Amino acid sequence: MRKPCCDKKLTNKGAWTEQEDQKLVDYIRTHGEGCWSDLPKQAGLRRCGKSCRLRWINYLRPDIKRGHFAEDEEDLIIKLHALLGNRWSLIAGRLPGRTDNEVKNYWNTHIRRKLVSMGIDPQNHRLHQTHTLHHHHPPPLENQSSKCLGTKVNTLATKTLDKVKSDGADQEQVLSDAGSSLADETSSCRCELNLDLRIGFPLLSSQYSEQQDQGSLQDMQIDEGEQLPTLPLFL
DNA sequence: AAAGTTGTCAACCGCCCTCCT
DNA sequence: CAGGAGGGCGGTTGACAACTT
Numbered sequence: 150m151r152k153p154c155c156d157k158k159l160t161n162k163g164a165w166t167e168q169e170d171q172k173l174v175d176y177i178r179t180h181g182e183g184c185w186s187d188l189p190k191q192a193g194l195r196r197c198g199k200s201c202r203l204r205w206i207n208y209l210r211p212d213i214k215r216g217h218f219a220e221d222e223e224d225l226i227i228k229l230h231a232l233l234g235n236r237w238s239l240i241a242g243r244l245p246g247r248t249d250n251e252v253k254n255y256w257n258t259h260i261r262r263k264l265v266s267m268g269i270d271p272q273n274h275r276l277h278q279t280h281t282l283h284h285h286h287p288p289p290l291e292n293q294s295s296k297c298l299g300t301k302v303n304t305l306a307t308k309t310l311d312k313v314k315s316d317g318a319d320q321e322q323v324l325s326d327a328g329s330s331l332a333d334e335t336s337s338c339r340c341e342l343n344l345d346l347r348i349g350f351p352l353l354s355s356q357y358s359e360q361q362d363q364g365s366l367q368d369m370q371i372d373e374g375e376q377l378p379t380l381p382l383f384l
Numbered sequence: 385a386a387a388g389t390t391g392t393c394a395a396c397c398g399c400c401c402t403c404c405t
Numbered sequence: 406c407a408g409g410a411g412g413g414c415g416g417t418t419g420a421c422a423a424c425t426t
Contacts, residue, residue: 203395208394237415255393
């Protein structure tokens with residue numbers, strides 16, 4: 150039986166009060182982050198150390214960017230999710246001022262639903278069988294490219310995660326390499342993907358939705374070698 | 385206006401990993 | 406090497422708000 154991390158009878162739970170926030174902020178300003186297990190006692194808080202850490206990281210930290218996600222942030226989340234899966238902390242690490250919790254919540258409440266409504270499986274980023282963008286130009290793109298890309302991306306994702314996990318691997322470099330590597334890998338397929346893993350892309354998801362709403366994507370012709378819209382990823 | 389439903393997001397839980405002894 | 410402690414993470418919950426009937 151695992152020991153609880155703190156005595157539940159002596160700790161408060163639920164929403165933090167302003168006074169508690171102030172105590173936590175004051176303590177960290179003076180002593181810095183670290184040693185979360187001792188912090189509550191030192192700071193005079195009746196909270197579990199983990200709860201203090203979470204409150205600081207997700208809410209009180211001064212460099213946190215709160216509020217609505219920008220379109221380019223949303224695009225980046227989708228791309229990184231296609232590459233890394235539910236590794237929210239890694240994804241959040243690429244979004245300055247965003248926390249893993251915030252990214253995870255945003256994914257579950259906004260992006261996931263959006264992808265589903267567009268006929269895309271949010272887990273593997275593939276189009277469902279019943280949806281196609283190319284009604285007038287069979288065979289559908291997803292049949293040609295997704296099988297080809299799916300395997301490559303899965304392999305690449307595994308490699309990427311291994312690198313990120315391994316000692317001394319620079320996350321920035323690994324992700325950058327993964328983007329380039331995938332571009333190389335996909336060059337043999339019919340269509341190319343823009344996998345630039347940075348904020349700022351030529352076609353934003355909102356524009357994509359707009360075009361889809363207007364039906365323009367359904368009739369869109371994609372010539373050989375032409376670049377796909379960057380989102381969503383047809384993996 | 386009230387009741388029911390859905391959406392959002394802060395916070396908690398418990399598992400896993402790493403570090404230290 | 407084994408075991409414990411602490412930190413980090415992803416999944417889930419629950420309170421509250423917003424919306425619908």
